[in-house]
Amino acid sequence: MPSERLSVVVTRRLPEAVETRIKELFDVRLRDDDTPMTRAELSEAVKTADILVPTVTDTIDAALLAGAGPRLKLIANYGVGVDHIDVATARQRGILVSNTPGVLTDDTADMTMALLLAVTRRIPEGLSVMQSGEWGGWAPTALLGGRVGGRRLGILGMGRIGQAVAQRARAFGMQIHYHNRRRLRPEVEDGLEATYWESLDQMVARMDVLSVNCPHTPSTFHLLNARRLKLMKPSAVLVNTSRGEVIDENAMTRMLKAGDIAGAGLDVYEHGMEVSPDLQGLPNVVLLPHMGSATQEGRLEMGEKVIINIKTFADGHRPPDQVVPGML
Numbered sequence: 043m044p045s046e047r048l049s050v051v052v053t054r055r056l057p058e059a060v061e062t063r064i065k066e067l068f069d070v071r072l073r074d075d076d077t078p079m080t081r082a083e084l085s086e087a088v089k090t091a092d093i094l095v096p097t098v099t100d101t102i103d104a105a106l107l108a109g110a111g112p113r114l115k116l117i118a119n120y121g122v123g124v125d126h127i128d129v130a131t132a133r134q135r136g137i138l139v140s141n142t143p144g145v146l147t148d149d150t151a152d153m154t155m156a157l158l159l160a161v162t163r164r165i166p167e168g169l170s171v172m173q174s175g176e177w178g179g180w181a182p183t184a185l186l187g188g189r190v191g192g193r194r195l196g197i198l199g200m201g202r203i204g205q206a207v208a209q210r211a212r213a214f215g216m217q218i219h220y221h222n223r224r225r226l227r228p229e230v231e232d233g234l235e236a237t238y239w240e241s242l243d244q245m246v247a248r249m250d251v252l253s254v255n256c257p258h259t260p261s262t263f264h265l266l267n268a269r270r271l272k273l274m275k276p277s278a279v280l281v282n283t284s285r286g287e288v289i290d291e292n293a294m295t296r297m298l299k300a301g302d303i304a305g306a307g308l309d310v311y312e313h314g315m316e317v318s319p320d321l322q323g324l325p326n327v328v329l330l331p332h333m334g335s336a337t338q339e340g341r342l343e344m345g346e347k348v349i350i351n352i353k354t355f356a357d358g359h360r361p362p363d364q365v366v367p368g369m370l
């Protein structure tokens with residue numbers, strides 16, 4: 043299929059350089075305002091486009107795909123997580139799905155460390171003292187956090203981002219532990235000096251910090267449920283830069299309020315933008331608005347990946363970052 047004849051619909055505003063390049067290459071419909079498409083707009087898009095470029099804020103479910111037109115052949119997601127896309131239904135309908143792995147790994151791992159440090163060293167509390175103008179000067183007992191070096195970090199989901207977190211945390215002197223669907227190859231495990239836990243329960247019970255880095259899939263939904271969260275040490279900290287749905291957010295909030303977990307650093311939430319006021323009000327919690335991959339460089343490289351996936355498909359090949367059901 044020659045690329046000039048392909049009609050591409052992009053659901054969100056993308057960085058200007060990415061939009062310019064897509065415009066040069068394809069017959070594209072870009073979004074004017076920086077809001078997610080409505081369901082009606084998305085339905086219209088899948089009816090008319092050859093290729094859809096959605097983001098995490100679009101729900102591409104079976105009902106939407108049921109109304110897709112015969113032309114729709116590729117969903118080239120701008121982002122690595124694809125839990126907002128029904129990949130199995132897309133496949134049944136002969137629609138390929140691609141994503142943007144790798145280019146946001148370091149940025150998301152950096153943000154994971156930023157949250158880990160912010161919670162354990164009480165950075166937001168220090169910031170608010172300075173912003174209040176009421177700092178009384180250095181004091182031996184003020185705002186004491188915990189030392190990061192020597193602590194046990196448990197990584198749930200030791201893929202690209204999990205391993206990048208492990209590399210960073212080692213440089214901070216942390217001890218690396220992990221639970222993953224599959225154990226790493228011995229040379230990779232040795233390189234990270236990481237200890238593998240076959241039992242997630244046992245790992246959760248022994249960690250000082252638990253970092254969630256697995257995708258949201260049917261098998262990871264509420265993987266950290268109330269029962270598992272209760273296994274955590276009361277002094278432990280939870281960090282989530284993956285997807286909110288992996289943790290039972292209500293159970294976590296109750297435990298944070300009760301002091302049964304020491305703190306949490308969260309970039310993602312179970313109900314998307316709806317963050318419970320209970321969570322927002324807690325002093326031992328640092329909340330970010332889903333900005334793990336939010337660097338200028340990363341967002342350009344994500345755009346390049348989307349373009350390569352579309353271009354490769356347009357040239358008659360499978361997109362290099364094709365996602366197939368079950369691979370996550």
Ligand SMILES: NC(=O)c1ccc[n+]([C@@H]2O[C@H](COP(=O)([O-])OP(=O)(O)OC[C@H]3O[C@@H](n4cnc5c(N)ncnc54)[C@H](O)[C@@H]3O)[C@@H](O)[C@H]2O)c1
Binds near residue numbers: 123147262332
């Ligand atoms: N906060 C952000 O802005 C942001 C940015 C990028 C990615 N993400 C999220 O991070 C996730 C991970 O990205 P990645 O590139 O590291 O993916 P990846 O596929 O490289 O790694 C995920 C790892 O989780 C493991 N896993 C899957 N199911 C599991 C299970 N049931 N139990 C244990 N381990 C399991 C996989 O085996 C894999 O090793 C993405 O799916 C996305 O949701 C968030």
Ligand SMILES: O=C(O)[C@H](O)CO
Binds near residue numbers: 120146335
């Ligand atoms: O999965 C990702 O790439 C980020 O969460 C943004 O979509």
